[in-house]
Structures are given as C-alpha cells and as structure tokens.
Amino acid sequence: xxxxxxxxxxxxxxxxxxxxxxxxxxxxxxxxxxxxxxxxxxxxxxxxxxxxxxxxxxxxxxxxxxxxxxxxxxxxxxxxxxxxxxxxxxxxxxxxxxxxxxxxxxxxxxxxxxxxxxxxxxxxxxxxxxx
Numbered sequence: 805x806x807x808x809x810x811x812x813x814x815x816x817x818x819x820x821x822x823x824x825x826x827x828x829x830x831x832x833x834x835x836x837x838x839x840x841x842x843x844x845x846x847x848x849x850x851x852x853x854x855x856x857x858x859x860x861x862x863x864x865x866x867x868x869x870x871x872x873x874x875x876x877x878x879x880x881x882x883x884x885x886x887x888x889x890x891x892x893x894x895x896x897x898x899x900x901x902x903x904x905x906x907x908x909x910x911x912x913x914x915x916x917x918x919x920x921x922x923x924x925x926x927x928x929x930x931x932x933x934x935x
Contacts, residue, residue, distance in 0.1 A: 811824045811828045811926050815922055825863035832871075835870070840866075847863065857907070860918075861925060864891070864898065869891075871890075
C-alpha cells in the first residue's frame with residue numbers, strides 16, 4: 805500500500821485530514837505515529853474546526869519543519885528561511901492544484917473531498933521531497 809492509500813485509509817478510520825497526512829511520514833521524521841497523531845489533532849476541520857487552513861495543508865507544513873529544521877541543538881543558527889520558503893512552495897502548489905488552501909472554500913465550492921485533499925497533500929510532499 806502506498807502513502808496516499810495509507811493516508812486515505814487512516815482518514816476512513818477516523819483520523820482528521822492533518823493526522824492522516826502527517827502520520828504516513830512518521831517513520832521518515834523519527835516520530836511514532838501516535839506522537840504525530842496527538843500533535844496534529846487540533847489541526848482538523850481547517851485548524852480547530854474553524855474551516856481555515858485545510859488540515860492536509862497544515863500537515864504539509866508540519867512535515868516540512870520535521871525535514872528542514874536544524875533543531876534546538878543548532879540555536880542560534882536556524883534554517884527558518886529555508887523552512888518558510890519550502891512550506892510556501894508546498895502551499896502554493898496545493899492552491900494551484902486544488903484552487904485554495906482554505907477548508908471552508910474547498911468544501912463550499914466542492915473543489916475536492918477530504919480524501920482528495922489528503923491524497924494531493926501526500927503527493928505534493930513526496931514530489932517535493934524527492935520520494
């Protein structure tokens with residue numbers, strides 16, 4: 805089963821969109837699936853159920869930090885600019901493919917299903933990470 809299929813399966817099991825996306829990258833980030841599940845729980849429903857930024861998009865940003873950050877051991881040296889630039893590119897690509905990054909707009913305009921957004925976010929991450 806590939807990551808897209810696993811992420812959609814996670815969503816069908818009750819994971820929110822952010823959890824479904826982030827958890828399929830757990831092993832690559834060095835976290836347990838349970839840790840990422842917990843950390844991304846409030847990102848569902850467009851961040852806390854507000855219909856704001858799509859949970860799948862939020863998970864892409866979280867995964868970006870996991871791949872791009874130098875961590876606390878490297879303070880004061882940081883990699884913020886590279887992280888921000890990478891996250892922005894992912895978000896722009898999602899918006900290009902889906903039409904918006906906002907959950908409420910996606911649903912209102914019926915641009916994609918949640919499963920479609922989850923699949924798109926996983927595909928974008930894989931493409932941009934060279935997976």
